[in-house]
Amino acid sequence: xxxxxxxxxxxxxxxxxxxxxxxxxxxxxxxxxxxxxxxxxxxxxxxxxxxxxxxxxxxxxxxxxxxxxxxxxxxxxxxxxxxxxxxxxxxxxxxxxxxxxxxxxxxxxxxxxxxxxxxxxxxxxxxxxxxxxxxxxxxxxxxxxxxxxxxxxxxxxxxxxxxxxxxxxxxxxxxxxxxxxxxxxxxxxxxxxxxxxxxxxxxxxxxxxxxxxxxxxxxxxxxxxxxxxxxxxxxxxxxxxxxxxxxxxxxxxxxxxxxxxxxxxxxxxxxxxxxxxxxxxxxxxxxxxxxxxxxxxxxxxxxxxxxxxxxxxxxxxxxxxxxxxxxxxxxxxxxxxxxxxxxxxxxxxxxxxxxxxxxxxxxxxx
Numbered sequence: 001x002x003x004x005x006x007x008x009x010x011x012x013x014x015x016x017x018x019x020x021x022x023x024x025x026x027x028x029x030x031x032x033x034x035x036x037x038x039x040x041x042x043x044x045x046x047x048x049x050x051x052x053x054x055x056x057x058x059x060x061x062x063x064x065x066x067x068x069x070x071x072x073x074x075x076x077x078x079x080x081x082x083x084x085x086x087x088x089x090x091x092x093x094x095x096x097x098x099x100x101x102x103x104x105x106x107x108x109x110x111x112x113x114x115x116x117x118x119x120x121x122x123x124x125x126x127x128x129x130x131x132x133x134x135x136x137x138x139x140x141x142x143x144x145x146x147x148x149x150x151x152x153x154x155x156x157x158x159x160x161x162x163x164x165x166x167x168x169x170x171x172x173x174x175x176x177x178x179x180x181x182x183x184x185x186x187x188x189x190x191x192x193x194x195x196x197x198x199x200x201x202x203x204x205x206x207x208x209x210x211x212x213x214x215x216x217x218x219x220x221x222x223x224x225x226x227x228x229x230x231x232x233x234x235x236x237x238x239x240x241x242x243x244x245x246x247x248x249x250x251x252x253x254x255x256x257x258x259x260x261x262x263x264x265x266x267x268x269x270x271x272x273x274x275x276x277x278x279x280x281x282x283x284x285x286x287x288x289x290x291x292x293x294x295x296x297x298x299x300x301x302x303x304x305x306x307x308x309x310x311x312x313x314x315x316x317x318x319x320x321x322x323x324x325x326x327x328x329x330x331x332x333x334x335x336x337x338x339x340x341x342x343x344x345x346x347x348x349x350x351x352x353x354x355x356x357x358x359x360x361x362x363x364x365x366x
Contacts, residue, residue, distance in 0.1 A: 001066065001075040003359045004082055005029075006345050007041065007051040014342075015335030017120055018087045019049040022076055024098040025056040026164055028202050028362050031283065032097070034195045038289045040324070047328050049093075049335060050342070052083045054100075058161070058204045058364040065156045066207040068214060073233045076107040080118050086347045091120040093334055097286065098257065099214075101127025105265075106224065106232055108242045113235035121245040121334040123327065125286050126257040129239060130225040130264035131218050136255055141219045149215055153208025161203030161366030196283060203366045225268060245272040247330050249323060251285030252277055252298075263309040274302055274330055277316065278323045290324040297323035 021041065023029040032053070033041040044051045054075065059066065083092050096104030101124040108119055128134065134141070153159070223229040227238040246269050250262030259277060266275050278285040279295040288295055300316035319326070345353045 001057055001063070001071065002079065003055045003057070003354070003361050004079055005053045005055050005357045005359060006086070006353075007045050007053070007357075008345075009048075009050060009341035010042075010045050011048045012341055013338040014048050014050040014340075015332075015337070016089060016339050017334070017336040018083050018089055018092045019044055019051050019331075019335070020079060020083045020092055020094045021051070021053045022079065022094065022096045022100040022104045023054060023056070024100045025071065025075075025103070026099055026204060026206060028199060028204065029053055029055050030358060030362060031196075031199050031287065033358075034199065034287070037291065038287055040287065043290065043324060043328075047332070048338065049331070050087060052079070052086075054079050055359050055362050056204065057361045058366060059158055059207050060205070060364075061158070064158050064207055065209065067209045068217070069233050071103060071210060072107050072110060076103050077111065077233075080107070080111075082351065084118060086351050088347075091118055093121050093123075093331065094119045095123040095125065096127055097125040098127060098282070101125060102129060102218065102224070105129050105239060105242065106237060108244070109237045109239050110233050110235045112241035112243075113238065117244065119244055121247070121331070122242075123247040123249070123331070124262075124265055125249045126251055126254055126262055126282055127248075127265065128218070128257050128261045129268055130261070131222040132225075132264060133258050133260040134219055135258040135261065137219065141215060143220065146212070146215045146220050149208075150212045153212045157208040159206040159208055159211040161205045164203055164206065196287075200283075205366050225264075239268045240270055242269055243271040245334065246274075247327055248273060248275045249286070249327070250275070250277050251281055252279055254282045254285065256282045259313075260309045263312065266305040266312075267307060272302075273305070275300065275305065275312070276323050276326055277313065288322040288324065290322045290328075293321040295322065296320050297326065299326065 023032055033039045036042055041051060041053060094104055217223045217230055227240060228236045230237040248265045250259045252259050263275060266273055277298040278288060296318050298316040298318050300312050306312055
């Protein structure tokens, strides 16, 4: 289901607690590592974190029976285990982005039900755990739509990546569709090279079972946030049992994960938490390099999180520039003491380097 990428340290010393990033499996991981100057992954490495990233396999027919449970047990939990094994760390820090955050939250709840707490702190970027407010996607997803998908994928199969990409593009038709129809088709202009748009068109398939389950359990019935309503990997899921410190980020103009949706996670986790709102949308808000000092972010009380996001926004203070610096300052004390950076990848004969990054999985086309 995935390759685990280990990044070479850029500092003489690294924090003893390694850092694992879980990107969304409906896209390619390199949105977090497009170019050196706008790479969140490189930023993590520069901060002294020993960094690992899940690179999802682009499913073909050999994976068309895989389920949500498989992705949790054999991918997210497996990646946590392997990161621990390679580094020898008792606990790690982890980040989930978009549906990667939904899967990370689910995995942490499964592990908590088993009495395990291998993750010391977690970061959730533009993530839905409570699906009460899903924004414009509500237009697409109803009982009939979900039943159709369940019938379509009853025996397995793949949800084509191009269909998913088209759906997401038409959520912002003026920017992502008609802009290029007018420029390219009507005016004959060649679209300028743009890393983010290339990534946006480099879609991935999804196993049908996974997709149908995700639609019903999350979007339609919102069961993940209801204690004990979902059984995943043989465990009843209760996010209230995930008591580690969490950093929750939401983008103000996000059309996929509305700001109210990302903020709702503050009402779910019982432990220490920090919520930060950034300007812009689902991708541009997240990929906002600290060095460029663009846009703004908003920070409110770290102890008071009213149920209504608008009440929080009214009390929050605007800060110029990227949220990355605030997050780095939050993560640093969670990372443990500094130790000498490793000079080799993997660990002994158990975990040996397979091939240079970015690896073969991310290069597979849908």
